[in-house]
Amino acid sequence: MLEFAILGLLHESPMHGYELRKQLTTKLGAFRAAISYGSLYPTLRRLQAAGWITEESGAPAADAPLLTNRRSRVVYKITAEGKERFQELLSSAGPETFDDPGFGVHFAFFARTDQATRLRILEGRRRRVEERREGMRDVLSRAAERLDAYTLELQRHGLDACEREVRWLEELIAHERSGRPPEVTTPSNLPPDQPEQ
Amino acid sequence: MLEFAILGLLHESPMHGYELRKQLTTKLGAFRAAISYGSLYPTLRRLQAAGWITEESGAPAADAPLLTNRRSRVVYKITAEGKERFQELLSSAGPETFDDPGFGVHFAFFARTDQATRLRILEGRRRRVEERREGMRDVLSRAAERLDAYTLELQRHGLDACEREVRWLEELIAHERSGRPPEVTTPSNLPPDQPEQ
């Protein structure tokens, strides 16, 4: 999950950890909150051990302030195997749980995903949210009198959010089916379906 | 967090693990998805070690099917110290992160929380969601042209959800301030501000 996101970002350009975290936070910010260093660095270590990325002791750019001592910045770079791995993860759907942040991560890289996979992931997500929605409806209709007002309100709010997300997914799915893959308002700078290398 | 929720449920009545999980799933279902047994049982173990709850080898009720062998159901029960602990947790606000499920848990037990604490927690939550909302607005306004269409759409959807939650919280806060603590539509069976024992 984090592995997928990191590979995706490093696929675009090499980076050091701090920058990586910032990009992760904004890119995945919609479904996840902040990525902790306690997750980031161990994951980088794992990726490195698996051979998906390599570590380079930061080559100072033209404007680099001279880093006299050890512990300078470390730049991570994706390998060919890492790119393969990323392509593999691109078409694999996340697990079947509702609050899985994996959906948000996948969505964030939809520009690099082929349309069939996009559709599959969107529909999978819709199914899970619908299931959750039904569960909440059951609670609200069948057990309403056994719950206090605050719990009910919480349930109502959750149900509302589910319904809204289902509608959002419906729109995305319809849009996806009707040919034109990208979105409504703004132009993209990453043309889809163009795996480089 | 789980600790808090378990104490809250056992405060209402003793239960065994399976039932506990079901109740947790519906009660906290709005902000969290499902509680795993891999969390539940270790937490029960911890609570037991701390002395907040006790374990009773399931006394068979009148209709109990005779459980001949070992491994029958285990009923957990809150202790006096556990009730103290719960009262202590009731008035403590969760951590300062956005996607902290602690808010949902606290909210689920608002019927047992005094109004001042309710207000404090609601306002704390509002502040955090507002911060997140501002962050997303910045991304959308400042870095819009540097992101692909899907990432933008994800951001838009997240921003929308934040705005909606802020509005929801505003309503709850206003309602809370204007005297009448419970909610709008349905009657409650747990009168607030009545700590038993």
Add this chain to the structure above:
DNA sequence: CCCCGATGTATCGGGGCGATACATCGCACG
């Protein structure tokens, strides 16, 4: 009669998180 789904208890490995520590850099304010 037999199997299946619900009930029920429990463990294990893996991975994410908050807290924390530490070092450097640029700059604003006194």
Add this chain to the structure above:
DNA sequence: CGTGCGATGTATCGCCCCGATACATCGGGG
């Protein structure tokens, strides 16, 4: 001019939670 603070930057530790899995019992329907 210097100093101290906030941003940049790397890294670890312990805690907790999750998904997968195993196992046992029970009621009922084919």
